[in-house]
Amino acid sequence: MDQIMSLHLVPRVLRYVEAVAENGSIQAASRALGISASAIDRQIKLLEDRLDLQLFDRQSTGMDTTAAGEMFIVLSRRWRADENAILSDVKQMQGVDLGLVRLATMDSLANGPLPRLLDTIANEFPRVQMEVEIMTPDDAVAALNDGLADLALGFNLKPARDLHILWTADLPLVCVCASDHPVARMSSIQIKEVRAYPLVVQSRALAIRRILEAHHTWLFADAPPPLVTNSLQLLKQMVAAGTHVALTSELDAATELASGRLVAIPISDANIRNQTISLAVSVKRSLPRICTTVSKALIGEISAIVREACRSAD
Structure with missing residues (x-):
């Protein structure tokens, strides 16, 4: 699959903070990013000095993210999501289905229809990258609202002010x-x-x-x-x-x-x-066009799977 290019719109200090959190130390982040450890350390310390608080607790065994650091990690992920949305929309204007779609879903679906759904997306949209996170239904809704997921596919998603259900089906x-x-x-x-x-x-x-x-x-x-x-x-x-x-x-x-x-x-x-299964998005943010396109394909395939399952049970 083609790799999703980056426009490099995310401020580098946010990328550094996220890399240190993900890799556990400045040295490990340096290796992951291909940036000198001193440059990463300097940028993070400058930000901490401007904020007058620590983003990391520096331990002998590594670096642990503080509550403030977690807020900047969320900001970095939202910024990257917006970057992907811009790139995806520009490419779709050129007639190219390209982009990243972040799906929050449940473990029980991973043991059932999810592989078939992902195979369908891979065949229909070979240049789309799917990022799948396994969560509880409550965490999936939170990920939508925090901008950490584009779509949530799960059981018994409760209607809420910030949640829009694109599709739902009863599961007797x-x-x-x-x-x-x-x-x-x-x-x-x-x-x-x-x-x-x-x-x-x-x-x-x-x-x-x-x-x-x-x-x-x-x-x-x-x-x-x-x-x-x-x-x-x-x-x-x-x-x-x-x-x-x-x-x-x-x-x-x-x-x-x-x-x-x-x-x-x-x-x-x-x-x-009855249980329900639903595909949902957050009303708090606009989806990239590719997410809308992929969501329609997901709905078509999961609807077919539900119908087949009900026929098998008859």
């Missing part, structure tokens, strides 16, 4: 089991019936656990589930082995449902609460 809760499990023969199942079988549940690190705890507290209060994990891969492996069942969405198990390794049984409870 289902009981997944191995194809030879007794539950696989049922046309539907109630949550209280699920509890009759060994259940593997998601830890609080995963978004679906919040829904289960909020609306089905008794699942966890009556008797602790025999297995709790923050790993979607482990959850699916235990279910595929036939030892456990799980409550999740078709999207989480799309690959396994399509292959027949797992079966999804609809939940028949009347008051069941």
